[in-house]
Amino acid sequence: MACPLCEADGGVLVHRATRWRVIRAEEASFPAFYRVVWHDHVAELSDLSDADRAECLAVVVEVERVLRVQLGPTKVNLAALGNVVPHLHWHVIARFASDSHFPDPVWAAPRRAVDVAALAALRARLPSLDQAVAAAVSAVGATR
Amino acid sequence: MACPLCEADGGVLVHRATRWRVIRAEEASFPAFYRVVWHDHVAELSDLSDADRAECLAVVVEVERVLRVQLGPTKVNLAALGNVVPHLHWHVIARFASDSHFPDPVWAAPRRAVDVAALAALRARLPSLDQAVAAAVSAVGATR
Numbered sequence: 001m002a003c004p005l006c007e008a009d010g011g012v013l014v015h016r017a018t019r020w021r022v023i024r025a026e027e028a029s030f031p032a033f034y035r036v037v038w039h040d041h042v043a044e045l046s047d048l049s050d051a052d053r054a055e056c057l058a059v060v061v062e063v064e065r066v067l068r069v070q071l072g073p074t075k076v077n078l079a080a081l082g083n084v085v086p087h088l089h090w091h092v093i094a095r096f097a098s099d100s101h102f103p104d105p106v107w108a109a110p111r112r113a114v115d116v117a118a119l120a121a122l123r124a125r126l127p128s129l130d131q132a133v134a135a136a137v138s139a140v141g142a143t144r
Numbered sequence: 145m146a147c148p149l150c151e152a153d154g155g156v157l158v159h160r161a162t163r164w165r166v167i168r169a170e171e172a173s174f175p176a177f178y179r180v181v182w183h184d185h186v187a188e189l190s191d192l193s194d195a196d197r198a199e200c201l202a203v204v205v206e207v208e209r210v211l212r213v214q215l216g217p218t219k220v221n222l223a224a225l226g227n228v229v230p231h232l233h234w235h236v237i238a239r240f241a242s243d244s245h246f247p248d249p250v251w252a253a254p255r256r257a258v259d260v261a262a263l264a265a266l267r268a269r270l271p272s273l274d275q276a277v278a279a280a281v282s283a284v285g286a287t288r
Contacts, residue, residue, distance in 0.1 A: 044220055046208045057201055064190045075230060076188055079223035083239060083247035086219060095227060103227035107249040 005087040006041050015134040018144075019052065020059055022137055024130060025091075029114050030106055031122045032071055032094035034063050034133060043086040055141040060090045062136040067094040070129055071122075074102065149231040150185050159278040163196065164203055166281055168274060169235075173258050174250055175266045176215055176238035178207050178277060187230040199285040204234045206280040211238040214273055215266075218246065 004010060011023030014034065025033040036059045038048070045053060064076045073094035080090050095102055098118055100110040148154060155167035158178065169177040180203045182192070189197060208220045217238035224234050239246055242262055244254040 044208060044212065045222060046205050046212065046220075053201075053205065054198070057197075061190050061197065064188060068188065068190065075225070075227050076190075077223070077225045077227070078189060079221070079225070079249075081219070081221045081223070081249055083219050083221070083249070105223075105225055105227070105249065105251040108251045109253060 003041055003085065003087050005037055005085055005089060010037055010089070011035060012130070014130050015137050017059075017137070017141060019141060020056060022059065022063060022133060024126070024133075027106070029100045029110070029119070030093055030095075031119060031126060032067060032073070032129065033106075034067075034092045036060050036063060036090040036092065038088040040088075042088050043082060045080055045088065047088070051144065055144065056088070056090070058140045059137050060092055062140060063092040063133055066129070066132045066136045067092065070125070070132055077105065079105075147185055147229065147231050149181055149229055149233060154181055154233070155179060156274070158274050159281050161203075161281070161285060163285060164200060166203065166207060166277060168270070168277075171250070173244045173254070173263070174237055174239075175263060175270060176211060176217070176273065177250075178211075178236045180204050180207060180234040180236065182232040184232075186232050187226060189224055189232065191232070195288065199288065200232070200234070202284045203281050204236055206284060207236040207277055210273070210276045210280045211236065214269070214276055221249065223249075 009023050011025045014022040014024055020038050023035050025035055027033045067076055071094050074097045075095045077093040077095055098115050100114045153167050155169045158166040158168055164182050167179050169179055171177045182200055211220055215238050218241045219239045221237040221239055242259050244258045
């Protein structure tokens with residue numbers, strides 16, 4: 001079965017490194033939704049070597065830090081699920097108390113209508129947010 | 145506001161270490177659902193020092209490994225959300241193709257009725273599973 005994360009980046013490419021990439025998911029209701037995708041087709045975090053796992057998680061943490069500094073979200077959500085696409089990828093999502101699902105996970109049913117103005121304001125920040133994410137993650141693993 | 149993870153273990157205590165504990169959540173439809181709870185009241189993974197973060201994630205990975213070895217699940221799901229309880233805790237969940245929500249996240253709407261017999265069989269394994277988890281995580285961070 002073809003794997004969509006082996007065949008394509010999986011979203012807007014923010015930074016590509018030797019062993020992983022950061023993409024921005026294009027989820028309509030959650031603009032500040034990034035994914036750290038490990039290039040190799042492995043299913044589980046524990047499939048990685050200790051060094052690879054540390055590098056992968058360092059990237060996740062760097063993305064989280066940028067979201068916190070740049071956006072001051074109510075919460076950051078991290079998840080590695082992979083039930084549909086069992087190719088290791090981490091969701092890193094800035095959540096806001098006013099978003100359509102808060103405090104439920106983004107995979108639950110919405111609690112309220114999207115705040116169109118808030119989403120537009122957040123989307124306007126994506127070019128600089130992408131740049132800040134790329135800058136933050138670019139040093140991770142570079143010396144291995 | 146009182147924090148439930150500061151006030152109580154938050155589930156069936158499987159192992160308590162100096163800086164964290166592993167509990168088993170008592171989620172009716174997902175018996176093999178563990179949580180790694182950091183003792184200190186911090187909200188985000190990036191609030192931890194590098195050493196603490198590495199220790200926390202080493203525990204998560206050990207729990208994942210035990211679930212894979214003992215249960216051979218279709219997938220392991222990892223998540224740190226904390227929208228409702230912003231006290232760092234990791235969900236580590238063994239997922240099965242036949243479970244009520246697969247391949248959706250456990251927080252989505254169910255796709256099918258629970259398989260009562262499969263759940264009972266899984267529940268019967270929990271005492272030995274808890275023991276295996278406790279044994280696997282007990283060495284993490286012990287020498288710091």
